[in-house]
Amino acid sequence: MHNKMNLFIITFLILCVSSCGLKRPGATSPTPDKFSFEKNIFTNPDGTKKSYMAGWASESSNGTYGKSWILHNYNMAMHCNLVFDVREQYLVGLQIDPSYPNDQSRWKEVLTIPILKHYYLEKGKDNYNRETNEIVENSSRSYWKNRTHIKLDFSGIKILEEEFKIFWGHDSTIITGVEDEEVTEENGKTFIAFTASITSSFFGSEMQGKFRFNFLEYKHDHQFKKIKYDENNAKKINPIFIMGKKVDGLNQILHVARWDLENNNLPIKLYARNFPDEYKSIVEDVVKEWNVTFTKVFMPEIKDIYQNYTEYFALEFIDRKYAFDLRYPTINWVSDREISEHGPLGIAMTHADVLNGKIQWGAVNIFGGTIEGYLDHYYPLNSGKEENQYKINNLQMVPRFPITKKQLMRLIGENNQVPKGFNNNFDISGMKLEKFKNKIGDSLNLSSLLSKQEKENYVLNVINEIFGEARNEQEKYAQKIIDITNSVQDRQDKILGYNLSNKKSTETSELTKEEKMQIALSPYASHIERGSVLQNNGVFDLDRRFSDVIGGWQEGLKEQGIEHYPEALRAMLKGLILHEMGHMFGLGHQFKENILPAQGTVPDKYLFGDEHSHHNHLKEGLVKRSTKESGYTNYTSVMGYRHPKSEVLTDYDDLIPGPQDYLTLMYIYRNKYPIYQQGQNDFEFLDVSSGGKIPNTAAYFPACNDLEASLYADPYCNRHDRGNKASEIMASYFDGIINNLDTKLFSFTDQAGGNPEAKEMYLWQQSLLNLSRIRIFYDYMRQKYSKQIAEIVAKDEQNFMEFYDTCSGKINHNSKLNNLFNHYEELKELCIANGQAINELTLLMSLDAADYSKYDRDKYMMPAGMSALDVNRDYGRFFGTWKELTAIPIKTSALYYLTTTSPSMLYNMEFAPIPKYSDSESHYSYATLYPVEYTKSLHAAVNENIKLPSENDENQRTIVGRLIHSIGGFAFMNQSTNDQNLGKAERILEKIRNQVGFQVSLGMVILKEHKFDGKTQSKKVSHFTAGLYDLSTQRMTGTQSVHILPGKKLLVRGLDGTFIIPTGSPEIKFFGENKDSSGLAYSYVIKVEFDDERDDLLSKYSLKFALKSLHNKVMDECIHKGPGNEMNGLDYFFNENGEGFEGFEYNSNIGGNPLSQDKFFESVEKQYKIYYTKGIEGKKLPSPDTCAKAVQGLKAIVTTSGLLQGMVLPTLLQVQEIE
Structure with missing residues (x-):
């Protein structure tokens, strides 16, 4: 028993001990994931x-x-x-x-x-x-x-x-x-x-x-102090990121966003990503410059600041996988060419705690792929290459996918309708026979040829024949004009993209002020509704793309020399990175960076130089740098869009944050504003009030922001301009159009051609944008000095005529104007600048360039096959490449801004009135204060756009340029100005309106033959005279001369103030074709009449005078003097005493006898053959081309007269260029 018990205990102990050594299964978890x-x-x-x-x-x-x-x-x-x-x-x-x-x-x-x-x-x-x-x-x-x-x-x-x-x-x-x-x-x-x-x-x-x-x-940092902001500060500074709240959802309390630069965790780490090795030192220099500036902001007492500055931002180069990571403030280099081409040169971003404005993260993207790629290609360092091979222009930067052209302005306006005189049926009911007897009989002097009964019968037959045919002719003619007008309108609409004629014109007075404001602000509605364009967005420098600056960069590099290219490229990149990092640190745009402050408003050291400065441009001062000789390299802020040429010409070491940047940072980071008392060496700073409002006593440099520039609120507030005065700024915009014009309009290589639509659209855009900035200087002058102009200039008509000549110093006898300009220096400068602007606009309208783009049809390329994936086929050369671009965008833009009374801004290729100059008191016309210059400008525009063949060019056609289609509508019909209420201005404006007072109607020229030696029975005719019958007024007048030309054509020279051109085919017809009558010859004609106001001080510059002078020239060369005053014109041969002239065969019954008509025209051909082969003794042999060109020139003059009235005449088809 005892042994059994022992065995049991031993067995139990063994099991217990062994069980302690067993391993149970461990705890298992689900497969980890990141969701x-x-x-x-x-x-x-x-x-x-x-x-x-x-x-x-x-x-x-x-x-x-x-x-x-x-x-x-x-x-x-x-x-x-x-x-x-x-x-x-x-x-x-x-x-x-x-x-x-x-x-x-x-x-x-x-x-x-x-x-x-x-x-x-x-x-x-x-x-x-x-x-x-x-x-x-x-x-x-x-x-x-x-x-x-x-x-x-x-x-x-x-x-x-x-x-x-x-x-x-x-x-x-x-x-x-x-x-x-x-x-x-x-x-x-x-x-x-x-x-x-x-x-x-x-x-x-x-x-x-x-x-x-x-x-x-x-x-959230509860200890971070808010810097309050007031909207009224916008005229002085432009913090870019504005936070805030609404008390009770209604009343705003604003504050600025900023980095926490007063804590113990400095420096803030900035990470530079993907920068090429050769540009890393640029980023290091830029960060250093901003650290120096912030040291000056927080510790202005520091001496030798470049040696003892604090590192508020530390730079580390690391190429992380992702550019966008909110944990790491990053300066990112984008080298991808495809990405860079479609983006701006740079953008900046921040992310702030909206409760207090503490910036938690920021980033800058530099889209460098385009810059280094294109500039390295077009400016290679191999100096052995031909310079012209590497020309680059803005057009090459146009996006490569097709751009649909929008219609930009009306070329044929709503007023260009068929004149009433043409489309009314000719009503002869109730007309008295005696009235026509007298008109026709007296004019043709029938009494010397016919008996009384013959007179009655003849006149009756003539009248019946005239009115029977004239009624049909006039109805056909009216329909023809309607068809031609519609055809031309359809072509113009097709060219420009959509139908303008159904659009309401902003030139008319139909738009209410509210409608204009709504149109003007609609592109900005979402921005304005949010409170600020930039409040909740990154800084899109979308107006600073490669295509916006390459032209100016090229000009600057050309001026410096190609050997300076590497350093110039570094300077351009440094300026760009300085600008974008300024945004990241809280600075908004400052587009008055090139405008000098008035002396006494800022310390003299900024204007005239600081000998203790580390930088040459500060040692020299703004004034010295603001000259053409210095390349306009002055600037007060790196936050503007400097003119690209000035960027290139500025030394790398001189590029640092400007004084306005420093003053703005003092507000954003220290809540202080500057004051200045004359004689002091520098600014003194005071604390801003608790409400954040800067008082008017503050001393800042001239400043303006994005919306002011975009809405044209101030003509001195611009992107990409240079200069300080109005004339200098205007010149920079004209240069933007004119510079490298040959490379813009002409294709010198196979690579440059292709589809011109996008290129033409770019010309429209650049022309309208540049010229719109020029035009507002006039509206600014009129608005700012309206009281002075009304009280002094408008009192005397002569003051209008002498306004520009007085301010420009051409005349000095007008004491009232002299006193005015001496008292108002800016008004004088604006007066000069606007006069110069009209002259420059004239040059643009007068360019000798194509009206339609020209193609090389042999260099076509038709891609076939099926495309897949990322393949974009080039169908731009489907029917050939372009070799010359139309200059119509430049010409029409110049005409529009010369003539408009409602200056428009262009936003996203849509027109909108400028709110500041669109109220009931505005709508100013250049014609009011510059009547002579305005009239001369239109005179030149018409002259230079009617292209007559040169004497030695047999193949050149007479052309009425496309610009003339626009002049009547722009300059005269669509004028809606308040200037007629300005003193004596109405008289001036009325005279200018009368310059196109051409009355165009359908008429009939009735010829009277003159026999040799005055013998009525002779079959030989020496010459003809003619009466001119107006079918609308039923009035008969005379003419100066008439000549039958070969080919059954007629050349008529009207009385002074009348142009006449035959119409219909054949040009010459005969009365009594089916009757046994004497058969006078006649022709239907287009008649242009105008009053020749010789007492008008503007008459010698007017369009009437321009066309009259041109008319006299072409007629004289054919009829009288001949080319070069050879005195071998038609009048010297075709007369009773002309040597070798045998006369024309002309029977009294020619009207009813086709054989007689044939003999007559055969004799005309024979006599002209003698004239052209033998000529006039002692004179140069005449050329058949002289009169042929005269006829074409006359058609051009008549066509132009109609177009200036808004009428499109059938003659246009014979003198226009067809695309």
């Missing part, structure tokens, strides 16, 4: 929700629109501060609202992410409800709110906020995949990121890309 989260990462321990910065940016893109429109590495959700609310089906992002910081029920839902399930992460249980070692996701226990974890479906993310949407409001996006998920925790902050492949359901495969989503936890 599962603990709910507590969205909440604080106290139950409040954590704050997250949210953002998403494109990493790559595909498709035609995707590559062109998606801006890479740009955060589409700027300043998006979220808290996450975990709901049953969605994780909802609520945008923090500073106006209701403690009431989340009023926060907007801006995004949702589907929740696949709520669960506990816990040990599993077996069938006996015993815990196992397996860790499971339990989604069945308790209410979903109590469960500790969620699993998210990132592929279902949906952005609800319109402003943050991926494809700009096109709602349906398709996420086809999610990759590269990242969930980390650094320094106690959760970071969630993933990449989504997204396609637009609206654009399909043409708009898709990969987008990187970031969500980074941040802690």
Whole structure:
């Protein structure tokens, strides 16, 4: 028994000991993934929700629109501060609202992410409800709110906020995949990121890309001090990121966003990504310059600041996988040429805490691929190459996909309708025979030829024949004009893109002020509604693309010399990076960076130089640098869009943040504003009031912002201009059109041609944009000095005539105007500048260039086959390449801005009135203060756009240029100005309106033959005289001379103030064709009459005078003097005493005798053969081309007279260039 007990104990002990050595299965967890989260990462321990910065940016893109429109590495959700609310089906992002910081029920839902399930992460249980070692996701226990974890479906993310949407409001996006998920925790902050492949359901495969989503936890800093801001400060400074709240949802309290540079965690690390080695030193220099500036802001007492500056930002070069990462403030270099070509030169972004404006993150993208690629190509360092091979111009930067041309201005307006005199039926009912007897009989002096009875019968027959045929002729003629007008209108509409004639013209007075304002502001409505263009967006420098600056860069490099290219490229990049980093640090655009402050408003050292400065441009001062000789290299801020030529001409070492940048940073970071008392060496700074408003006594440099420039609020507020005075700024815009005009209009190589539509559109855009900036200087002058102009200039008609000549110093006898200009220096400068502008516009309208683009049809290329994937076929050379572009965009733009009384701004290729100059007191005309210059300008435009053949060119045609189609409508018909109420101005304007007082009508020339020696029985006729009968007024007048020309044609010289051109075929007909009558010859003609106002001081410059002079020239060369005053014209041969002239065969019954008519025309041909082969003794032999060209010139003159009145005459078809 005892042994059994011992055995049992031993066995039990062995089992116990051995059981301690057994290994049970370890606890197992679900396969880890990056879509599962603990709910507590969205909440604080106290139950409040954590704050997250949210953002998403494109990493790559595909498709035609995707590559062109998606801006890479740009955060589409700027300043998006979220808290996450975990709901049953969605994780909802609520945008923090500073106006209701403690009431989340009023926060907007801006995004949702589907929740696949709520669960506990816990040990599993077996069938006996015993815990196992397996860790499971339990989604069945308790209410979903109590469960500790969620699993998210990132592929279902949906952005609800319109402003943050991926494809700009096109709602349906398709996420086809999610990759590269990242969930980390650094320094106690959760970071969630993933990449989504997204396609637009609206654009399909043409708009898709990969987008990187970031969500980074941040802690609100309750100790961070807000710097309040007042909207009235916008005239002085432009902080770019404005935060704020509305008290009770109504009254705004604003503050600026800024980095925290007063803590103990300095320096803030900046990361430079993907920079080529040769450009890394540029980034280092830029960061240093900003550190020096911030040292001056926070420690102005520091001496030798370049040696003792504080490092507020430290730079590190590291090439991370993703450019967009909210954890790392980054300066990113984009070298991809395709991406760079469709983007701006640079963009900047920040992300701030919206509750206090503390910037948490910032980034800059430099799209360097285009810069280094194109400039290296067009400016190679191999000096042995021909310079012309590497010319580059803006047109080569035009996007390569076709651009649809929109119609930009009316070439033939609503007023260009058929004149009433043409489409009224000719009514002869009730007309008295005696009335016509007298008119026709007296004019032709029939009494000397016919008996009384013969007179009565003859006149009756003539009248019946005239009116029978004239009625039909006039109806046919009216219909012909209608058809021609419609045909020309259709062609013009086709050329420009859509039908203008149905659009309401902003030139008319039909638009109300409210309508004009609505039109003007409509492109900006979404921006204005949000309060600021840049309040919730990154800084899009979309007006600073490579195509915007390459022309000026080229000019600067050409002036410097190709050997300076490497250093110039470094200077351009330094200026660009300085600008974009300025945005990242809180500075907005400053587009008066080239305007000098008035002396005495800022310390003299800025104007005239500071000998203690480290930089040459500061040693020399703004005044010295603001001259043409210095290349206009002055600037007060790096935040403007400097003229690209000035950028190139500025030395690398002279590029630093400007004094206006420093003063603005003092406000943003120190809440101080500058004052200056004359005689002091520098500014003194005072604290801004509690409301944030800067007082008017503050001393800043001239400043303006984006909206002021875009809405043309100030003519001195511009992008890409240079100079300080109005005349200098205007010259920079004219240079933008004229520079390299040959390379813009002509294709010198096979590569340059192709489809011209996009190139023409670019010419329209650049011409309208540049010239619109010039025109507003006149409206600014008229508005600012309206009182002085009304009180002094408008009192005397002579003052209008002498306004420009007095201010420009051409005359000095007008004491009133001299006193005016001496008292108002700016008015004098503006007067001179606007006069010069008219002269420059005249040159543009007078360009000797093509009206239609010219093609080389032999160099065509017709791609065939099927295209797939990313292949874009080039169909631009389907029917040949262009070798010369039309200059019509330049010419018509110049005409428009010369003549308009409602200056328009161009936004997104749409016209809108400029609000500041569109009220009931505006609508100023250049013609009022510059009547002589305005008249001369139109005179030159008409002269230079009627192209007559040269004497030795037998193949050249007479052409009425396309610009003349527009002159009548622009300059005279659509003028709606308030200037007629300005003193004596109405008399001036009336004289200008009368310059196109041409009366066009249909008439009849009736010829009277004159026999040799006056013998009535002779069959030989020496010459003809003619009477001119107006079919509308039933009035008969005389003519100066008439000549029968070969080919049954007629040349008539009317009385002074009359142009006559035959119409119809044949030109010469005979009365009494079916009767036994004497058979006078006649011809239907277009008659143009005008009053020749010799007492008008403008008459010698007027369009009437221009056409009259041209008419006299072409007629004299044919009829009288001949080319070169040879005195061998028709009058010297075809007369009773002309040597060798035998006369014309002309029978009295020629009207009813076809054989007699044939003999007559045969005799005409014979006598002209004698004239051209033997000529006039002692004179140069005449040429048949002289009179042929005269006839064409006469048609051009008559056609132009009609067009200036808004009439399209059938003669246009014979003197226009057909595309």
